[in-house]
Amino acid sequence: MTNALAMDESFAKTGQMTGFSRPRGRLPKIESGVGLSDLQEDNITPRRKPVIDFESTLSPISGLPVSSGDEDDARQGTMSRQASPSMSVSSLASSGRLFAEPAQTVLFLDWDDTIFPCSELFFRWGLPRRSKDWSSPLDPRLNAELEPWRRAVEEFLQAACAVSDRCVIVTNSKEPWVTACVNYFAPALRPIFDRKDGPQVVYAAKALRQEHMLQDSRSWLHAVRNNCCLPSLQSCRMLVAAALYENTQAQLSMTPAQRSNELMKAKLAAMRREASSFYSQYPGQTWKNVLSLGDMRYEHEACKALSASRVPTQARERLRTKSFILPTAPTLGELTLQLRTWSLLLPVCARFDGELDMDLSESASPFEELSRAMHLPQLSHLQPPCYDDSFGFHIKQPQQEAVEDLLDELAVVLHDAIPSPGTRYGPSRRAG
Numbered sequence: 001m002t003n004a005l006a007m008d009e010s011f012a013k014t015g016q017m018t019g020f021s022r023p024r025g026r027l028p029k030i031e032s033g034v035g036l037s038d039l040q041e042d043n044i045t046p047r048r049k050p051v052i053d054f055e056s057t058l059s060p061i062s063g064l065p066v067s068s069g070d071e072d073d074a075r076q077g078t079m080s081r082q083a084s085p086s087m088s089v090s091s092l093a094s095s096g097r098l099f100a101e102p103a104q105t106v107l108f109l110d111w112d113d114t115i116f117p118c119s120e121l122f123f124r125w126g127l128p129r130r131s132k133d134w135s136s137p138l139d140p141r142l143n144a145e146l147e148p149w150r151r152a153v154e155e156f157l158q159a160a161c162a163v164s165d166r167c168v169i170v171t172n173s174k175e176p177w178v179t180a181c182v183n184y185f186a187p188a189l190r191p192i193f194d195r196k197d198g199p200q201v202v203y204a205a206k207a208l209r210q211e212h213m214l215q216d217s218r219s220w221l222h223a224v225r226n227n228c229c230l231p232s233l234q235s236c237r238m239l240v241a242a243a244l245y246e247n248t249q250a251q252l253s254m255t256p257a258q259r260s261n262e263l264m265k266a267k268l269a270a271m272r273r274e275a276s277s278f279y280s281q282y283p284g285q286t287w288k289n290v291l292s293l294g295d296m297r298y299e300h301e302a303c304k305a306l307s308a309s310r311v312p313t314q315a316r317e318r319l320r321t322k323s324f325i326l327p328t329a330p331t332l333g334e335l336t337l338q339l340r341t342w343s344l345l346l347p348v349c350a351r352f353d354g355e356l357d358m359d360l361s362e363s364a365s366p367f368e369e370l371s372r373a374m375h376l377p378q379l380s381h382l383q384p385p386c387y388d389d390s391f392g393f394h395i396k397q398p399q400q401e402a403v404e405d406l407l408d409e410l411a412v413v414l415h416d417a418i419p420s421p422g423t424r425y426g427p428s429r430r431a432g
Contacts, residue, residue, distance in 0.1 A: 099288040099318075099320060099353070100289055100351040100353075102162065102163060102165040103165050104288045104289055105163060105164040105165070105166075105289040105290075105291065105350050106164060106166045106168070106274065106275050106278050106279075106289070106290045106291070107160055107164035107166070107167045107168065107291045107292075107293075107346075107350075108168050108170050108271055108274075108290070108292040108293070108294075109160065109168065109169045109170070109199070109292075109293050109294070110169075110170065110293065110294030110295060110299055111169050111170075111171040111173070111177075111178050111201075112171065112173065112295075113295045113328060113329060113330060113335070114293060114294050114295050114326055115156070115157075115169070115339070116178075116181050116185075117330070117331075117332050117335050119328075119329040119330065119331075120331060120332040120335070121142075121185070123329075124331070125139075125142060131180035131181070131184070134180075134184045138184075145332060146185060146332070148336050149186075149332055149335065149336045149339075150186045150188060150189065152335075152336045152337075152339040152340045152343075153189060153339060154188075155340060156339040156342060157189075157192050157198075157199055158192075158343075159342075159344075159346050159347065160199065160346060161197065161198065161199060163291075163346050163350045164350070165278075166200070166274060166275075166278040167199045167200065168199065168200045168201075168202055168270075168271075168274050169199050169200065169201045169202070170204050170267055170271065170274075170299070171201070171202075171203060172204045172263050172266055172267065173203070174203065174205070175203045175206060177203075178201045179193070179201065202270045202273075202274060203270075204263070204266035204267045204269065204270040205266050207266065207269045207270035207273055208265060208266040208269040210269075210273075260297075260298050261298070263296075263298045263299075264298035264299070264301050264302045265302075267298065267299045267302035267303075268302040268305050268306060271292075271302055271303060271306045272306055272309075275287065275290060275306060284314065286312065286314050286316065286317035286318075286319075287310055287312070287319045288317075288318070288320065289320050289322075289350060290303065290306065290307065290319065290320070291321075291322045291323070291346070291350060292322070292323040292324065293324050293326060293342065294324075294325065294326065295325065295326045295327060295328045295361065296328070297325060297359075300323050300325045300359070303321060303323040304321070304323060304357065306321075307319055307321040320353065320354060320355060321355055321357075322349050322350075322352065322355065322356035322357075323357055323358070324349075324356070324359075324360060325358070325359040325360060325361045326338065326360060326361060327362075328361060333399075337384065337403055337406075340403075340407055341384075341406075341407065341410065344407070344410050344411055344414055345370070345410075345414075348374070348376075348414055348418065349374070351418075352374055356374070358370070358373055365383070366384070367379045367380060367381075367382040367383065367384075368380045376413075376414075376417050378416065378417045379413060379417075382406065382409060382410060382413070383406075384406060385399055385402035385403055
């Protein structure tokens, strides 16, 4: 166990929310992979996340009593990717404070209506939903309206990549939907995605197919070994084609509940693959810190299933799962504020030493709910401004001032609420 902890430390050194509730009727939700399932196969390849150097230091926030030492890892201290001062591995308790390091944190993000304003563009503006139909330049008015959102996305992705060394956008849409959206609506964001250390884009349906193919290949190899014969290449191709046909036919006959379950399984397959890869970077590495943000319940359930199905390989392993359901069909202004707000909240959530399972999609008081769950009473008095414009295109000046005031106050509250490095924060403490 001591050797594994030493490897953890060595690896660490190197290596609004206004949309929560609105009085007006909601727009129909574009579910990833449903309304956008027939996108063209553009010749675009997403890549991976930017090195962001946030100078502020944050220590873990405990939602649970501090462990006396049943888990390991990562380096303590900064939110940036820079190496922290060397730490002694004299006790398991000291290593337990390091779970929130980027080198030990996985962050899963949805794309449609969590980062990208699908409902705004395709329902409110009436733009075509298929990327192959995006040939003409953007309407100048829309292009201007998108600029604050673009800046908010950049700020959010920088914060996300600073919090996690494996920031993954998981979508049920067809490849290359995310890259097509970036290229047409926010080309200035391409450098973030093009960086080796930028956010990864994973297409969940593809991950599920690969998982099924791996399972089928294992079953096939087992059958071959038992029968002591090898089928022809042609018969193998026929078997694969038949399996794909059966899968397509099954999807066409699905009920909405079955479709939702299939989307959940696809997200789960993608999350499981990414988490397994991330937490296998050195011998003895344990799963520690998984976060998920999305606007659909099935991705929330996928994250919970990922945690529930995890079989620890080490007795000391303690996985902290934090999953949030965000508002559906936000306006452009609401999504912009939501992204800017979570840019501030993400580092705090990552350092929360406990479980968070929150549905904020219909909450009229999201900050109050967060304050109770994270034991930060300072958040309870914050209230997002309301957008009175039914489309949310222009944020009126009083609203914009209220937005800036909210974000400034949130930043101050979080700064004052977080204890100094080396201490623990939570409802209860104990030595260690």
